[in-house]
Amino acid sequence: MNVQPRPPGTGGRPVGYALSGAAGGFARTLLAQTLLIPALAPAVLCDVDVPRLHALCLELGYAPERLRTCTDAEQTAAATAAGHIALVADQELLGAGQWDVLVEATGSPAHGYAMARAALTAGRHVAMVSKEVDSVAGLHLARLAADNDVVYAPAEGDQPGNLIRLLDWARLLGMDVVAIGKSSEYDLVFDPATGTVTQLDRTVPAPAIGELLTLGEDVRGTLAARADAVAALPTGATADYCEMAVVANNTGFRPDVERLHYPVARIAELADIYSLREHGGVLHETGAVDVFSALRLPDEASFAGGEFVVLRTNDAETWRILAEKGHVVSEDGRYATVYLPYHLMGVETPATLLAIAAHGRTPDAAPPGRHAVLAGRAQRDLAAGTVLDMGGHHHDVTGVQAVLLRDEDAPADVAPLYLAAHAELGRDVAAGELITLSDLANPDPALVEAWNLGGEWAREVA
Known part of the structure; x- marks a missing residue:
């Protein structure tokens, strides 16, 4: 800027x-x-x-x-x-x-x-x-x-600010954006010589990836096979869900599914993957926010936790020319991806x-709304008296799976994940249940007030 x-x-x-x-x-x-x-x-x-x-x-x-x-x-x-x-x-x-x-x-x-x-x-x-x-x-x-x-x-x-600016730019240019998102923090690096995949400091055998380096005609089938091949590596960092909650509430884009799709994807495939299901992609509808795990070879450049927008193409000849220049366009020519392969903190x-x-403002700033809620589902039965400690990698809450709920799918008393963090449960929560405010024995009163007042304001300006 x-x-x-x-x-x-x-x-x-x-x-x-x-x-x-x-x-x-x-x-x-x-x-x-x-x-x-x-x-x-x-x-x-x-x-x-x-x-x-x-x-x-x-x-x-x-x-x-x-x-x-x-x-x-x-x-x-x-x-x-x-x-x-x-x-x-x-x-x-x-x-x-x-x-x-x-x-x-x-x-x-x-x-x-x-x-x-x-x-x-x-x-x-x-x-x-x-x-x-x-x-x-x-x-x-x-x-x-x-x-x-x-x-x-x-x-x-940070990725939310960068992605919001990228979307503002795309909207300024009149682009018909169908999906926005970022890559997860660490790439999946496949070494054909050893048949292994490395993510940061962890390497696992994944020889099947060698046969899955291209999407082929069955996009969703290939993605499922890739996910199976790297299942030993973690997917779905809590920080990713949190960042996409910020993006959703500042843009109106919402999760397509509550755990996000997290496709294992190469950069050149993003336009094909984030197309509508009727066109072979993963999206149930447009206006989605999502995260992907970047798959690359050792000598290929990283996506570096960067951000992307996927858009519908308009003039076919324009995008044919752009595809010749190396821009990412889907196989059927309906979609294209524009991306920033970085976030430089x-x-x-x-x-x-x-x-x-x-x-006195940021460019193209618009009032946010409550379009999505970062919440948590119990990963196991949690007894009353359990303190929801923070631990693990990327701000996980112990015993709780982060989920990103669309606004209409969020119960009125759902507890935002980072309000529930450090609180004590006042009653038992069964595995798979969403944690609600009424489940918490001692939530921070200032944060509860901020959460409730923010919801009231969002309804006023909607």
């Missing part, structure tokens, strides 16, 4: 941002990129581990004399007024500093919501990185932003921050 920012303050000062979860991986990439952008500057960095945060800033090349560890509001205010960077452990100190946009990157629904709410009600913008926060409280935070004439938006650099987030400062 090429943006010429209007400095929000006087004297041409840079756009100042506060950053929560500031010692994490996403934060590191943003802080590193900021050093290359004179129009942008960190003002307050918040993390529970301030010594680690201080060491990170020094490692990245921030001048030691700019870094001020602050333990109260007066110190924080003085540090930012002098152009220094305030490092704080207490989230309550964020508001004492001088800055324009909060980048919320804790991943904690309770803490992230509290910080975002405080920023918005104080008349400051919020760029949301924490999908967990957005999946529970995003609609209410959007309402607070509207009420206070500021911006609340998913940040570019905080390296891209400055585009969102500068756009907000320049325009």
